[in-house]
Structure formats: C-alpha cells, structure tokens
Amino acid sequence: MSIHEKLGELSLQEAESINGSAHTNGTRSKTNKYGTVPLAPKQVSHCSQDAEIIQVRTNVREIVVKPDTTIYQYMVAIYYVFQTPKGEFRVEMSNSRRKGDDYQRDLAMCRGVYRRAVEHYPALQTGGPFFYDSQNSLWSLSKLNTDELCFTINEGVTNLSNFIKAEFVLYPIEVAKELSTNDIENTATLAPADADKRLHQAIATILADGPKANPDVITINGSTHYSVRPVMGAQEAIWFPNGERSSLLGVTRAVKTMEGYEKQGIFMSNDMRISLFHTGRSHMTLADYFKTFQGFNVHMDRNHAVARNMLKALKNFRVLLSYGKHALDGNDARTIPIRGFGRKPMDQEFELADGTLTNVYEHFRNRYNVELELTELWTIESIVPSGGVAHYPPELLRVIPNQKVTCQQMTPQEQSAVIRRSAAKPHERIQTTDNVANAVGLVPRDLSGFLQITEPLVVSGMVLKAPIVQHCGGFYDAIKQEKWGIVFLPYQGVRDLENILFEEMHRSGMNFDEPRIMYLEPDNQFQGEFQIHRLFQEAKDNGIKFLLFIIPSSIDYQTEVKVCEQYYDILTQYVKKETALKMRHQRDTRANIIQKMNMKLGGLNFKVINDYLDNENLLIMGYSLSKTPGLGDSDVTTVGYASNCMDHPQKFAGSHKFVKKTDETFSDIIHETLRHSLKKARQARNMRADKVVIYFNGISDGQLAMVNEVYAPQCIETFQSLRQGYAPELIILAASKTHNERLYLDSRGVHNLPIGTIVDTTIVSPVFNEFYHVGAKAIQGTAKPVKYTVVYSNRPVKMEWVEGLTNTLCHEHQIIKSPISIPVPLYIAAECAKRGCTILEHRQRLAAGTRNFLTTVAEMNRNYGYDETQCGMTRYNA
Numbered sequence: 001m002s003i004h005e006k007l008g009e010l011s012l013q014e015a016e017s018i019n020g021s022a023h024t025n026g027t028r029s030k031t032n033k034y035g036t037v038p039l040a041p042k043q044v045s046h047c048s049q050d051a052e053i054i055q056v057r058t059n060v061r062e063i064v065v066k067p068d069t070t071i072y073q074y075m076v077a078i079y080y081v082f083q084t085p086k087g088e089f090r091v092e093m094s095n096s097r098r099k100g101d102d103y104q105r106d107l108a109m110c111r112g113v114y115r116r117a118v119e120h121y122p123a124l125q126t127g128g129p130f131f132y133d134s135q136n137s138l139w140s141l142s143k144l145n146t147d148e149l150c151f152t153i154n155e156g157v158t159n160l161s162n163f164i165k166a167e168f169v170l171y172p173i174e175v176a177k178e179l180s181t182n183d184i185e186n187t188a189t190l191a192p193a194d195a196d197k198r199l200h201q202a203i204a205t206i207l208a209d210g211p212k213a214n215p216d217v218i219t220i221n222g223s224t225h226y227s228v229r230p231v232m233g234a235q236e237a238i239w240f241p242n243g244e245r246s247s248l249l250g251v252t253r254a255v256k257t258m259e260g261y262e263k264q265g266i267f268m269s270n271d272m273r274i275s276l277f278h279t280g281r282s283h284m285t286l287a288d289y290f291k292t293f294q295g296f297n298v299h300m301d302r303n304h305a306v307a308r309n310m311l312k313a314l315k316n317f318r319v320l321l322s323y324g325k326h327a328l329d330g331n332d333a334r335t336i337p338i339r340g341f342g343r344k345p346m347d348q349e350f351e352l353a354d355g356t357l358t359n360v361y362e363h364f365r366n367r368y369n370v371e372l373e374l375t376e377l378w379t380i381e382s383i384v385p386s387g388g389v390a391h392y393p394p395e396l397l398r399v400i401p402n403q404k405v406t407c408q409q410m411t412p413q414e415q416s417a418v419i420r421r422s423a424a425k426p427h428e429r430i431q432t433t434d435n436v437a438n439a440v441g442l443v444p445r446d447l448s449g450f451l452q453i454t455e456p457l458v459v460s461g462m463v464l465k466a467p468i469v470q471h472c473g474g475f476y477d478a479i480k481q482e483k484w485g486i487v488f489l490p491y492q493g494v495r496d497l498e499n500i501l502f503e504e505m506h507r508s509g510m511n512f513d514e515p516r517i518m519y520l521e522p523d524n525q526f527q528g529e530f531q532i533h534r535l536f537q538e539a540k541d542n543g544i545k546f547l548l549f550i551i552p553s554s555i556d557y558q559t560e561v562k563v564c565e566q567y568y569d570i571l572t573q574y575v576k577k578e579t580a581l582k583m584r585h586q587r588d589t590r591a592n593i594i595q596k597m598n599m600k601l602g603g604l605n606f607k608v609i610n611d612y613l614d615n616e617n618l619l620i621m622g623y624s625l626s627k628t629p630g631l632g633d634s635d636v637t638t639v640g641y642a643s644n645c646m647d648h649p650q651k652f653a654g655s656h657k658f659v660k661k662t663d664e665t666f667s668d669i670i671h672e673t674l675r676h677s678l679k680k681a682r683q684a685r686n687m688r689a690d691k692v693v694i695y696f697n698g699i700s701d702g703q704l705a706m707v708n709e710v711y712a713p714q715c716i717e718t719f720q721s722l723r724q725g726y727a728p729e730l731i732i733l734a735a736s737k738t739h740n741e742r743l744y745l746d747s748r749g750v751h752n753l754p755i756g757t758i759v760d761t762t763i764v765s766p767v768f769n770e771f772y773h774v775g776a777k778a779i780q781g782t783a784k785p786v787k788y789t790v791v792y793s794n795r796p797v798k799m800e801w802v803e804g805l806t807n808t809l810c811h812e813h814q815i816i817k818s819p820i821s822i823p824v825p826l827y828i829a830a831e832c833a834k835r836g837c838t839i840l841e842h843r844q845r846l847a848a849g850t851r852n853f854l855t856t857v858a859e860m861n862r863n864y865g866y867d868e869t870q871c872g873m874t875r876y877n878a
Contacts, residue, residue, distance in 0.1 A: 060741060093109055248275060379391040463755075566839055613650055638658055655867055
C-alpha cells in the first residue's frame with residue numbers, strides 16, 4: 001500500500017506511526033553503532049616457498065578519476081503533503097526506509113519530482129553534470145550558483161484525492177572539508193567508522209546513472225541491473241509457462257577501495273546474474289494470471305494440490321487494487337502482498353467497523369457497486385497496515401509485471417534450471433557479463449575527462465601444495481560398530497548387503513558386531529505411514545546405538561529419521577536403496593558409506609600431515625547461520641557451530657543453537673559454545689589451548705566491526721571465566737562468498753583456478769588482512785573463491801600461517817576424497833545449522849496448537865538440541 005494512500009484513510013496519529021516506520025520527517029542524524037575500534041593491522045604477506053606463482057585474471061577494473069577535482073554534494077529533500085482528517089501532514093519521500101517494490105516506487109516518485117525541478121530551474125540545466133541518487137543526494141562536478149533551491153508542485157505528481165502538493169528542497173551540505181578526488185586514502189581506514197565513504201557513494205551514483213535512465217532495466221537492491229530485453233550474444237531465456245516466468249540476465253556492480261598495483265585506488269567489479277521474474281502482462285487481472293497455471297480452473301477448491309502449488313509460487317507476490325478509488329495507475333496504485341488463499345467470496349465473512357457481519361461478495365456489491373462474476377474462486381488473503389487480515393477478489397486485482405521470483409516461490413525444477421544456467425564457464429561468464437553491462441548502460445566510459453575505467457586487472461596468485469594424507473592401510477582411527485541395526489522396508493531388502501558391508505568394514509580396519517535386522521512395518525491407523533517412532537523406541541529398548549536405514553528413493557523419510565535421531569539419541573545413517581544396490585560393483589560407493597559410518601561413530605578416516613594441525617593445543621572453531629527460514633516469519637533462527645574438541649586435534653564435531661534474530665546473531669551463544677568446546681577438548685585429550693582460531697561464515701564487510709567489537713570481547717571474557725589470567729592467542733576470521741569478485745587462471749585463455757590458489761595482493765583491502773582462496777574444484781561453471789578477513793588478532797598475525805591453515809582445513813572433510821570450498825569447521829557448522837532448522841520446523845509443526853508447542857529459545861535448545869546427548873559427542877551429521 002502506498003504511503004500517501006494510507007495517509008488519506010487514517011487518522012493523524014496513525015499516519016505519524018506509518019510515517020515513522022516507512023519514511024522520515026526530515027531528521028538525518030546517523031550514528032555508527034560499531035567501527036570505532038581498529039581491526040587487526042595489516043601484515044606483509046610472504047609467499048610460501050613451496051607455492052607455485054600464477055597469473056590471475058579478475059573482473060576488477062580500476063576507476064581512474066581526474067586528480068585535484070572537487071565533487072560537490074547537495075542534500076535533496078522531497079516532501080509530499082497530504083490532507084488528513086486532522087490537517088495537513090508532510091511525508092519525506094527522499095529518505096525512504098521501505099523495501100522491495102515499495103522502495104522502487106518511492107525512488108520513481110522522487111525522480112519524477114526531480115525532473116520537474118530541473119525543468120523549473122535553469123541552474124540545474126547547465127553546469128554539472130549532475131547525478132541524482134533518487135533519494136537525498138545530488139552530486140555535481142561543478143558548484144551551483146545558489147545556496148538553496150525551493151520548488152512547490154501542485155499538480156502532475158499524483159492523482160490521489162488527498163494530495164495537496166509536493167515540495168522540493170535542495171541545499172549544500174555543510175562539511176569541514178570539500179570532497180576531492182585526492183581523498184582516496186580516506187575511504188579505507190583501520191577503524192571502519194573513520195572511513196569517508198562519500199567518494200564511493202558519488203562514483204556509485206555516477207555509474208548507476210545509465211541503468212536508471214534505461215526504461216528496459218530493472219534494478220534490484222540498487223546495485224543489480226537486469227535487462228528486460230534479450231542480450232546480444234547471450235543464451236535464450238529460460239521460460240516456464242506456469243505463472244509466465246522467464247529468466248532475465250543481470251549484472252552486479254560493486255565499488256570499493258583496494259590495494260592496487262603501486263598505490264591504493266577505487267575499483268569496480270561486475271558479475272553476471274540470472275534470475276527468474278514473473279513476466280505477467282500489465283493490466284492483466286490476477287484471475288486471468290491464474291489461468292497460466294496448468295490444471296487451474298475457477299471452480300477449484302483452495303486446498304486442491306494445484307492451488308497449494310500456486311500459493312507457494314505466489315506467496316508475497318504483489319498485486320494492485322483496481323476498484324473504486326484504488327483504480328489508479330503507476331506509482332499511485334495501492335499494492336498488497338499475497339499471503340494466502342481465503343474462502344469463496346460468499347463464504348469469506350468478516351465484521352465491519354459497526355459490528356455488522358458481512359461477506360466479501362456483499363461488501364463489494366454494497367460499497368463499490370461491483371457484482372463479482374467469479375463467485376466460485378477463492379479470495380486473496382493479505383495483511384492490512386493495522387496488522388489484521390483482509391480478503392480481496394482476484395478479478396479486482398491487477399498483476400505487477402517483472403517481479404523477481406524468490407527462492408521460496410520456485411519449484412525444484414525451476415531452481416535447478418537457474419543454477420544450471422548460472423553455472424557459466426569462465427570465458428562464457430566474462431563475455432556475458434560484458435554484454436549485459438553494455439545492454440543496461442553500465443559500461444566503461446570516459447565521462448568528460450573526469451572518470452575512466454580500465455580493462456580488468458591481472459594479478460599474481462600462488463597455489464599452495466595439497467597436504468599429505470596418511471591412511472595407515474585402513475582408517476587412521478577405526479571405531480568398533482557395536483549394538484547396531486539395519487532397517488529395511490518390508491520386502492525391500494538388498495541381497496547380501498550385510499556381507500558386502502562386513503567386507504568393506506574389515507578392509508577399513510573396523511571391528512563390528514552382528515547387526516539386528518529391523519523392518520519399518522506399516523500401520524493402518526496412520527493410513528500406511530510407517531511407524532518410525534515405534535521402531536526407534538524398539539531400538540532404544542534393545543540398547544541399539546546406531547541405525548543404518550536402507551530406504552527406496554520413492555519414499556522420503558529422511559527428515560523423520562533425523563528428527564527421531566535427536567529425540568531418541570540414536571545415531572543414524574540414511575542410504576537410498578538404489579545406492580545400496582550399487583555397492584556390490586562400485587568400490588567408491590562402499591567406501592563412502594563406511595567412511596561416513598566411522599566418522600559418525602567418532603573415528604578418523606585419515607590424518608593430514610602438515611605443520612598447521614600438529615599443534616595439540618590449537619582449538620579451531622567455526623560458526624554458521626542457517627540459510628533456510630525454518631519457521632517462516634518467526635523471530636527464531638538457527639546457528640551451527642563446530643570445533644576440534646574430540647580426542648584427536650583433527651576430529652571435528654558440532655551442534656546447533658536456536659537464537660533470536662538480531663543484528664548480533666552469534667553473540668547469544670559465543671560464551672556458552674566456546675567454553676563448552678574448550679572444556680570438552682580438555683576432557684577428551686587434555687588439551688590446554690594456547691591458540692584459538694575462529695571462523696565466522698557469511699559475514700559482510702559491513703559486519704566486520706561488529707565481529708571485532710562484540711564477538712572478540714566475548715571470546716576474551718570466556719577465557720577469563722575459565723581461569724584468571726588465561727589469555728591464549730586469538731585469531732578471528734570472517735569468511736564470505738557474497739562478494740562480487742571473480743578470479744580466473746590467465747594461461748592461454750581463461751580457466752578455473754587450481755585448488756589451493758591464494759590471492760592476497762592488489763585486489764584486497766589496503767588496510768585489512770584479506771585474502772581470496774579457492775578450496776575446491778568447480779563441478780560445473782566457474783569456481784567462486786571465498787574471501788577471508790582477519791578481523792581480530794591479539795598478537796601479530798602471520799598471514800602465510802593463516803592461509804596455510806585455511807587451505808589445509810579444506811582437505812579435512814574425511815569422507816569425500818576431494819577438498820571442499822570452506823574449512824571443515826565451517827562446513828560442519830553449516831550442516832548442523834541446517835539440521836537444527838529441520839528439527840525445529842518439523843517438531844514445532846507437529847506441536848502447533850498443542851501444549852507441546854515451544855515458545856522460548858531456552859525450551860527449544862533444551863528439547864531440540866544435541867548438547868546433552870550421546871550423539872552430540874560425535875560428528876552425527878557426517
């Protein structure tokens with residue numbers, strides 16, 4: 001719903017509440033919560049003597065700006081003034097805090113007012129050039145001859161009946177020092193809050209000027225530009241007729257300060273994106289849009305399988321109201337998100353303000369004089385500003401075209417198709433990125449001698465040697481498999497499976513007892529569902545500690561099995577029957593199953609020989625946040641953590657914790673989990689940690705200061721809580737794959753980089769310790785390196801040691817032969833977070849509406865966690 005439409009209907013008090021949540025009233029004070037404490041100081045990186053030097057092509061281009069040039073910044077304030085029941089009310093549109101489509105509409109409204117101001121003021125028609133960010137900043141390469149411009153527009157801005165006028169105000173910003181192109185060094189400082197980012201903002205606004213002026217470009221999040229039209233030289237779009245979804249090609253844009261060849265400078269990186277969009281035609285009603293879904297008919301029940309799939313595809317899809325006073329076009333139209341499907345219009349009842357009971361059909365006939373035609377079609381459920389639920393007939397809603405399809409809205413087939421198309425080979429990715437950048441107007445160009453963009457940089461990289469792996473003829477530490485069972489479905493056994501397993505276990509050095517053969521029996525009471533809980537209870541009653549499930553892929557009970565594993569505290573391994581059938585003829589399949597089994601039992605399949613993991617008193621931890629929503633709109637999320645806290649320094653185990661969603665997500669669990677890992681390692685192998693290395697996954701550049709000022713002190717406090725004066729060496733790294741940089745091997749063409757490649761010069765921060773690392777081979781497409789930043793270190797850090805440790809940990813998966821893309825504690829932590837999210841969602845869904853539904857994080861951790869279980873002492877999710 002547009003903000004000015006709301007203001008026309010609500011009281012002044014309600015309008016002020018909405019204004020405070022979506023826009024501002026002109027107050028622009030901003031304080032940095034973090035960033036005043038310097039990060040770990042940059043250390044000179046020394047190339048490893050065993051490393052191979054290679055040339056690395058990048059997607060990074062230097063932005064060369066004319067020296068000694070002043071860039072002038074002007075503040076823009078755009079207000080819409082509305083008539084409310086209690087008088088006039090001003091809403092600042094130029095400082096919007098809304099998101100998604102609503103935010104884009106606010107930008108469009110501001111651009112419209114700015115264009116009117118340019119037509120009115122000759123000062124904005126000459127000089128410059130001017131670059132407007134569609135919010136509150138106007139950048140210029142020349143100084144205006146006036147201190148302030150004020151302009152009032154009474155018509156031609158909006159058709160809303162309660163609109164009075166729009167006010168445009170432009171004035172220079174009072175600063176201690178004018179912004180100059182010579183101020184590049186001020187854009188990157190060791191204390192992030194001290195950095196002057198105005199030069200970045202100015203250049204980013206200049207670069208975005210082309211895409212903003214292009215009507216065939218959709219901009220998402222301000223920095224990703226999609227071309228609506230086909231891009232020359234690119235593959236044809238993916239088309240899905242259900243919902244008329246089509247893929248669009250886009251290009252990302254990132255501007256940052258980097259080390260550079262000889263001196264630091266400002267650089268830009270671009271990378272291709274492929275995303276699905278709802279391409280429904282303008283002015284198409286939602287009811288007509290429904291007809292694009294296969295199997296739909298207007299008499300269908302909302303609980304039909306087709307309807308349920310449609311709701312998944314359209315959850316949070318935004319539509320326009322097109323009846324009564326809402327029948328407006330463009331940015332004036334009121335939008336609502338689809339939250340669900342309601343009953344039919346005659347059946348969907350609700351209470352009016354006077355307490356009268358009515359239904360949707362009668363309401364629209366009596367209030368809007370609209371006789372609904374599709375009386376058998378479900379209504380659309382949405383949330384109104386007051387927080388209540390409203391229902392709308394689909395025939396009176398219009399589709400907003402070119403909305404991006406979210407991951408939650410995609411089918412598995414659509415996700416797979418987008419992933420496959422996104423997996424472009426290096427030369428294809430480079431060419432497509434350049435083509436899209438040209439198509440959207442984001443191209444290297446000469447701007448009046450002020451700005452030039454170079455060709456992509458080629459930098460030096462080094463390839464670290466893979467560590468030596470010691471097997472000892474079998475598993476390095478083989479654990480006896482005792483008190484275990486193998487579970488089949490009735491009549492779905494695998495001939496000779498036990499003997500095949502026994503032979504491979506014997507070859508690997510594992511001792512074992514005879515397994516108990518068990519069957520998941522059907523239960524007619526539950527309409528053929530197999531009683532997994534009954535089987536687990538039987539196993540527990542018989543002292544069984546490990547269950548190996550062999551289940552056909554046509555029946556998916558993996559979630560139920562893993563939920564029961566935590567509930568009954570019995571280790572499990574889930575193998576598809578089709579995979580088990582391959583064991584007789586495929587040695588790798590047999591080995592993989594037994595390797596996973598040994599790791600789950602607490603064993604070690606091989607030992608990595610190097611100088612990094614030989615330190616018995618080195619604790620390595622990883623933290624990762626769940627990427628899946630779990631409970632949808634709940635304020636609870638899942639954090640996974642892992643460490644080498646077992647009886648060997650190369651054995652890693654982890655678990656998960658449920659926490660409230662906050663900006664400092666990890667802060668609620670650091671003390672407990674770090675203390676737990678230190679004590680557990682002390683008990684397991686008498687470790688006295690003199691060095692602690694912690695990796696945090698998914699940390700953006702904007703969160704580095706928080707890690708430094710919140711998480712690091714919590715670690716130090718944890719050490720002190722164990723023993724007064726205890727102060728081991730502490731190194732904290734932030735790992736991220738959300739950066740925009742792409743790296744390629746530059747050798748007779750472009751190729752994926754070799755495993756173990758490190759890039760720690762030129763395209764890294766000039767003030768922080770950063771490096772890019774390629775840990776794994778790309779299965780398809782182009783490998784994306786992980787960027788690591790040393791956020792905190794209480795002693796001078798040796799970067800070659802940190803880089804070598806990171807590379808070695810990517811070889812510690814212990815099950816698959818090839819290395820993985822991230823260090824194993826981060827990998828295990830991510831898997832633990834995923835497992836915790838699955839358990840939470842499944843258990844809470846079953847408990848909904850009962851007294852077993854848990855409402856506090858403490859209850860969830862106590863009932864849905866692994867910390868107090870025997871399974872939690874091992875790598876249960878191997």
